[in-house]
Amino acid sequence: GENVEQHPSTLSVQEGDSAVIKCTYSDSASNYFPWYKQELGKRPQLIIDIRSNVGEKKDQRIAVTLNKTAKHFSLHITETQPEDSAVYFCAASTRGGNKLTFGTGTQLKVEL
């Protein structure tokens, strides 16, 4: 089955710096890659997603890149703010969308 690896597990940055989180997946049939943000005690919520026919997507301060050949994708957050502090999960969707496999999560801490 699909296996999604995510690095790093924790990431501390200074406010205003950029943060990068990387994921790799194993199933070449996966073709949808969402990123979720989970604040403490809250539900995971989608922040950006990318489909396999696109190499890069940007939404204000966040961007995602996808390298299908290497089977890895990354989340980039620029000009980080304290409210960006949360756990971020990458995921890959396979089997026609019936299964969303998550990475192990990255605890991002943005320090003042």
Place this chain on the structure above:
Amino acid sequence: DTAVSQTPKYLVTQMGNDKSIKCEQNLGHDTMYWYKQDSKKFLKIMFSYNNKELIINETVPNRFSPKSPDKAHLNLHINSLELGDSAVYFCASSKSTGVLGEAFFGQGTRLTVV
């Protein structure tokens, strides 16, 4: 207007008891899921249902029995609860097979087995 709602939000129970968690979505989605999030924050899929049919069962013990009476509901019943079942359980829904889209999560049920 809540998109995916699950009840209860907190559940504290003793080992050996049987408990249920209910989930309902009003998004018109026909795929629903149960995920388990352990203390290390890992989000692991347990079940996936499409149009009330079980699609995925990720080697979950048969003490866990999901039930989908209709497309909008996916309940989770757990028999003979064990300490290791303590976790946060999330229900989620998404658009149908082949139309890959965002999964919306419920607020989670924090299950504590004592």
